[in-house]
Amino acid sequence: MTEFRIVLATGLDPDEAWRRVTDWPRHAMPLTTVRSDGRTVTARTGTGRYGFDDVMDVVHREPPGPGRPGRCRLVKRGPLITGWAEIDVRPHRGGAVVRWREDLRIAPLPALLDRPTAWCGRLLFRRTLRALLRGAPGAGAPGAGVPEG
Secondary structure, three states: OOEEEEEEEEOOOHHHHHHHHOOHHHHOEOOEEEEEOOOEEEEEEEEOOEEEEEEEEEEEEEOOEOOEOEEEEEEEEOOOEEEEEEEEEEEEOOEEEEEEEEEEEEOOOOHHHHHHHHHHHHHHHHHHHHHHHOOOOOOOOOOOOOOOO
């Protein structure tokens, strides 16, 4: 299993944190572009005609509201990358806490490489989330004073 979790606290209010982490094109990084029509998110990694698509369906999307966290679930359905991702954004100490949980499977890799895949995924997505939340007071170390549950 390649499941990993990331927990980040931010000084952003939950609505703004939600807006940033679900603004799919902002998830782009070197060699990867991201586009979305609202129901499907496609991350294209590569250069020119050489590359692959990570296609995800947004199967649940509920922004934060009074007394409830924001929640989003994506299901990966590409031929190369499968799995799912869940995002949870809730109020925390005058700001928000973002929890990202993902199960990532790269089809041609043997199960022996699940742990390194999860480690790389955690590193990459932690960096992406920090960039999305950057500039917010309190954005910092994952899990710093943040309850895991």
